[in-house]
Amino acid sequence: MPRTWASLAISILADGHGFKFSEKDGWSEDRLEVSVRAIDVGGTGLKASVLDARGQMLADPVRVETPSPCPPSVLVEALVQLVKPLPAFDRVSVGFPGVVRHGEVITAPHFGNAVWRGFAFAEALAARFATPVRLLNDADMQGLAVIKGAGIELVVTLGTGIGTALFRDRALMPHLELAHHPIHGNKTYNEYLGDKVRQKIGNKKWNRRVRRMIAILHTLTNYDQLYLGGGNAARITFRLPRGTQIVSNTAGILGGIALWEEASDCGGRPAGS
Numbered sequence: 001m002p003r004t005w006a007s008l009a010i011s012i013l014a015d016g017h018g019f020k021f022s023e024k025d026g027w028s029e030d031r032l033e034v035s036v037r038a039i040d041v042g043g044t045g046l047k048a049s050v051l052d053a054r055g056q057m058l059a060d061p062v063r064v065e066t067p068s069p070c071p072p073s074v075l076v077e078a079l080v081q082l083v084k085p086l087p088a089f090d091r092v093s094v095g096f097p098g099v100v101r102h103g104e105v106i107t108a109p110h111f112g113n114a115v116w117r118g119f120a121f122a123e124a125l126a127a128r129f130a131t132p133v134r135l136l137n138d139a140d141m142q143g144l145a146v147i148k149g150a151g152i153e154l155v156v157t158l159g160t161g162i163g164t165a166l167f168r169d170r171a172l173m174p175h176l177e178l179a180h181h182p183i184h185g186n187k188t189y190n191e192y193l194g195d196k197v198r199q200k201i202g203n204k205k206w207n208r209r210v211r212r213m214i215a216i217l218h219t220l221t222n223y224d225q226l227y228l229g230g231g232n233a234a235r236i237t238f239r240l241p242r243g244t245q246i247v248s249n250t251a252g253i254l255g256g257i258a259l260w261e262e263a264s265d266c267g268g269r270p271a272g273s
Contacts, residue, residue, distance in 0.1 A: 047062065072124065096138055136259055157228075158229070229251055
């Protein structure tokens with residue numbers, strides 16, 4: 001493997017337990033030459049572009065609809081086809097909308113838990129791309145791109161469903177699927193704040209619910225900083241409380257770069273390496 005390499009960052013949105021690479025891992029002082037093929041997989045669309053090491057897009061993004069239904073073989077093939085127009089790559093980072101561990105999918109609520117549970121997604125992609133692959137939850141991936149690395153920082157993605165990632169002094173905490181935890185009566189975060197319910201109740205009422213969610217999460221985590229991302233974050237109309245900011249939806253892609261600098265235990269050893 002040459003000292004300078006390209007990476008493919010795949011951020012899947014339906015939407016740190018970090019270590020540092022040494023020069024022998026391929027991440028050296030030449031890293032500014034690195035280019036990243038980045039993919040953002042959402043509940044309705046799969047998007048891809050190419051980034052340099054500073055996170056600047058080097059190519060116009062490409063987009064296709066997310067397949068439905070979306071079992072493992074279908075998504076793998078869709079990603080292979082999606083990236084064909086883009087330049088070559090050497091490494092892969094994958095952010096997935098569910099719980100992942102050691103390159104395998106534990107839950108995939110947007111695509112169907114039954115067909116995805118236990119699927120070695122990183123290994124399957126590594127075989128198709130012939131490159132090492134790391135797998136991480138999508139909200140965790142987005143968090144790697146936006147956090148400042150000081151204190152307790154919480155990332156919440158508002159998209160097809162709700163994603164969360166919690167960091168302490170840049171270290172990624174164990175992933176919590178708050179999306180499936182009750183927030184109001186028997187309603188989960190997804191059922192209370194997801195895109196389907198937003199379309200049903202309207203943006204005004206949905207904004208009131210987001211405001212309530214922020215207050216609950218502050219009580220729960222006592223965060224120092226809250227980042228709101230995902231496609232629906234742009235629909236927030238109320239004045240955000242202190243310590244809260246909306247971040248670009250491209251952060252889910254940009255985190256793929258950080259994953260190769262500071263990978264998590266969730267990502268584990270890259271498949272195909």
